[in-house]
Amino acid sequence: MKIRNVIHKGLRRFIEDDDSSGLPQTVGPKVRKIVSFLxxxxxxxxxxxxxxxxxxxxxxxxxxxxxxxxTKNWRITFQINQVEIEIINLDYEDYH
Numbered sequence: 001m002k003i004r005n006v007i008h009k010g011l012r013r014f015i016e017d018d019d020s021s022g023l024p025q026t027v028g029p030k031v032r033k034i035v036s037f038l039x040x041x042x043x044x045x046x047x048x049x050x051x052x053x054x055x056x057x058x059x060x061x062x063x064x065x066x067x068x069x070x071t072k073n074w075r076i077t078f079q080i081n082q083v084e085i086e087i088i089n090l091d092y093e094d095y096h
Contacts, residue, residue, distance in 0.1 A: 001041050004081070007091040011076075023092065027070055031092070034068055034076050038087055044080050065089075 006012035010022020015035055020028040034053065041047070047055040047066060054069040058077075068076040070092070078090040 001038060001080070002084075002086040003035075003039065003090055004084075004086045004088045005090065007089055008093065011090065011092040024071075027074070030070055031076065034070070038078070038090075062095075067095075 003015065006015060008022075010020075011031070013019045013022050014028075014031065023031060037046075037050070044066070047053075047068070052069070054067075056067055057063070058065045058067055062077075065077050065079050070076055073094045073096045074092065075095060076090070076092055077095070078087045080086070081088050
């Protein structure tokens, strides 16, 4: 899927320039795998094929937002625009 926009500046720099300086050094390889997976993904059902990422949709005021586990508190979050078949609002955040 195409990634339309990235909210976290460090994650954006990581994706666009392969510059990991805006992310913790220990998460670079895992974030690279997740981003590559998202870009290669064709439909959202594929998200649940990697159990270690604990893919789930959030509820409440974040309903419709997907969350993928990175570290203890940190997640990759995003929404999927079903019409354009693209990922929007990709973020790296601690929402706990």
